[in-house]
Amino acid sequence: MxxxxxxxxxxxxxxxDGETVLAERGEPLAVALLAADRLLxxxxxxxxxxxxxxxxxxxxxxxxARVDGVPNVMTCxxxxxxxxxxxxxxxxxxxxxxxxxxxxxxxxxGVDHHRLMxxxxxxxxxxxxxxxxxxxxxxxxxEAAAALPVEHLEVDVLIVGGGRAGLGAARQLEGRRVALxxxxxxxxGSLAALQPARAAETVDALRRLGVRLLEHHTVAGLYPLExxxxxxxxxxxxxxxxxxxxxxxxxxxxxxxxxxxxxNNDLPGVLSARALLGLLRAGVRLEGKLALVGEGPxxxxxxxLVPEPQRWRVALDAVVEARGLxxxxxxxxxxxxxxxxxxxxxxxxxxxxxxxxxxxxQLGARASFEPAHGYTLERDARGLAAPGVYLAxxxxxxxxxxxxxxxxxxxxxxxx
Ligand code: FES
Numbered sequence: 001m002x003x004x005x006x007x008x009x010x011x012x013x014x015x016x017d018g019e020t021v022l023a024e025r026g027e028p029l030a031v032a033l034l035a036a037d038r039l040l041x042x043x044x045x046x047x048x049x050x051x052x053x054x055x056x057x058x059x060x061x062x063x064x065a066r067v068d069g070v071p072n073v074m075t076c077x078x079x080x081x082x083x084x085x086x087x088x089x090x091x092x093x094x095x096x097x098x099x100x101x102x103x104x105x106x107x108x109x110g111v112d113h114h115r116l117m118x119x120x121x122x123x124x125x126x127x128x129x130x131x132x133x134x135x136x137x138x139x140x141x142x143e144a145a146a147a148l149p150v151e152h153l154e155v156d157v158l159i160v161g162g163g164r165a166g167l168g169a170a171r172q173l174e175g176r177r178v179a180l181x182x183x184x185x186x187x188x189g190s191l192a193a194l195q196p197a198r199a200a201e202t203v204d205a206l207r208r209l210g211v212r213l214l215e216h217h218t219v220a221g222l223y224p225l226e227x228x229x230x231x232x233x234x235x236x237x238x239x240x241x242x243x244x245x246x247x248x249x250x251x252x253x254x255x256x257x258x259x260x261x262x263x264n265n266d267l268p269g270v271l272s273a274r275a276l277l278g279l280l281r282a283g284v285r286l287e288g289k290l291a292l293v294g295e296g297p298x299x300x301x302x303x304x305l306v307p308e309p310q311r312w313r314v315a316l317d318a319v320v321e322a323r324g325l326x327x328x329x330x331x332x333x334x335x336x337x338x339x340x341x342x343x344x345x346x347x348x349x350x351x352x353x354x355x356x357x358x359x360x361x362q363l364g365a366r367a368s369f370e371p372a373h374g375y376t377l378e379r380d381a382r383g384l385a386a387p388g389v390y391l392a393x394x395x396x397x398x399x400x401x402x403x404x405x406x407x408x409x410x411x412x413x414x415x416x
Contacts, residue, residue: 001287002269002327002345003279005035012082017095023080027282028185030056030063030076033086035284039268039327041065041075043090046111046135048100050326052268056275058183059256059356062268064137065089070145071138079185079216089138096326100134111135148236153244155179155212157412158233160219160359161252163189165393167202168405169250170211173413179212179244181235187215189254193278194297217242222249222363229388231363248388248412251360252405255353255394260293263321265349269328273298273350280305288345291331293319299350312342316351355395363389373397382411 010025016033023032030053033041042051042064053063056076066087067073075086088095103111111134117127155177159166162182166189170180186192188199206213217237225232231249235242257272259265271279277298280286290306292299294316303313312331320332320339332341354374357367365385366378376398379385383396383403392408 001037002039003034003037004285004287005283006285012080014080014082014084014086016086017088021086023082024282025081026079026185028056028076029065029067029078029080029084029086030074031279031282031284032080033063033075034279035282037287040095041268042088043095043098043100044266045090045137047104047107048091048098048134049104049266050095050098050101050268051266052327054266054270054275055257055272056278057189057254057257062266066138069142071141077183077185077216103134148239148241151240151242153179153212153242155244155246156248156416158231158244158246158249159252160222160233160249161189161254161393161395162187162203162213162215163252163254163393164191164199165254165396165403165405165408166250166252167191167199167206169252169392169409169412170206170405171202171209172406172409174209176413177212179214179246180206181214181217181219181233183216183218185216187213190274190298193274193281194301196281214242219359222359224363224387231388248390248416249363250383250390250392250405250408250412251385251395252391252393253356253359253395255355255397257349257353258351260319260347260349260351261316262319264323264328267322267324267328268326269324269345270322270347270349273302273348276346276348277301277305286310286346289343291342291344291347292350293331293347294350296350296352299348302348302350312344316349322347353394355397357395360385360389360391360395365389365391370399373400382415383408384411384415 008024011022012025021036039052040050051062054060058074058077063075064072066089091098093099117123157178159180187203192199217235220236221234223232230247233244290311292311293314314333318333322328323330330343357377367375383390385391390408392405396403
């Protein structure tokens with residue numbers, strides 16, 4: 001067993017593949033599923049490898065499920081309200097025994113469905129039908145979604161990202177019309193994992209200041225407004241869509257957890273250290289043994305929370321592979337000349353992250369490769385990456401340095 005949890009304060013119940021799971025009201029469905037020790041939630045397209053939540057921030061697709069008849073819902077971004085029907089999608093059989101998993105054994109180097117049996121009379125059509133069945137991701141929704149009402153909003157500054165940098169920038173912009181959008185169920189991002197009390201205080205302060213806080217909303221698109229340095233944002237929530245016009249945009253979209261560089265890094269139970277820290281902060285108990293891989297602020301806090309006999313600290317470059325079938329059961333690592341295999345239930349990895357640069361690039365920012373850091377965004381010392389577009393926090397990483405939300409907000413005020 002990897003995880004368990006004690007009594008809940010505001011319990012609600014939902015169904016997962018026909019079985020009842022309890023959740024704390026409002027927490028992500030994926031957190032409740034992990035707390036119930038359900039690590040395997042999905043199957044990858046094509047090879048049908050077992051998948052589970054890894055990032056808990058909407059960036060890895062290990063938590064996709066069909067929820068209330070809608071396919072491909074990221075359950076780490078869906079709050080539990082009670083009564084949901086969560087179903088595993090994309091399987092023939094069950095999530096634990098998916099017959100389509102045979103694709104991984106039959107095609108260990110991948111399926112090239114463009115060439116496989118192509119041109120062979122009779123077999124080509126059968127192969128294509130099979131490939132479509134294997135490669136798909138769920139069935140279409142049972143009914144078309146109703147159109148959402150549209151709200152029009154104009155602000156001085158749109159902040160995208162509700163972590164440390166985004167919240168800090170919003171505080172600095174007191175007196176301006178500010179909207180802050182974050183796709184997480186709750187605001188705080190990595191600050192909520194590292195310093196939960198500070199994150200909660202800052203969010204409360206922003207509410208009192210009248211900042212328009214749009215948690216659990218996604219920025220689906222950002223478009224430069226022609227002839228100005230303003231931006232048009234399409235923001236989608238569960239109950240409404242916003243057409244939001246902003247004179248400036250400050251992107252604090254953070255960073256993606258790097259895929260761990262070892263074999264079977266996609267096994268359920270291999271989590272980012274940030275995700276595991278967030279789980280423990282949410283009251284989930286770690287029951288099994290932990291391999292804590294790599295170094296960084298999340299690994300340091302996890303090392304303090306999980307005592308030595310329950311954890312094995314491993315350097316990132318020492319890990320050879322994770323092992324297990326439907327979930328991780330062991331880790332193999334080099335110790336000097338030897339290879340050591342240890343049984344465990346969870347692997348948490350703190351590896352150098354990569355800036356979440358997608359929205360900035362959409363607005364014309366340029367990404368280029370830095371050998372020591374990977375792809376980062378070109379910006380000036382104030383955080384300006386394109387007309388009217390500022391970067392703060394981890395997404396501003398350039399030349400090994402980041403800018404805080406507060407300093408970028410001050411620069412933005414001077415430019416405005
Ligand atoms: S996308 Fe949900 S856990 Fe990564």
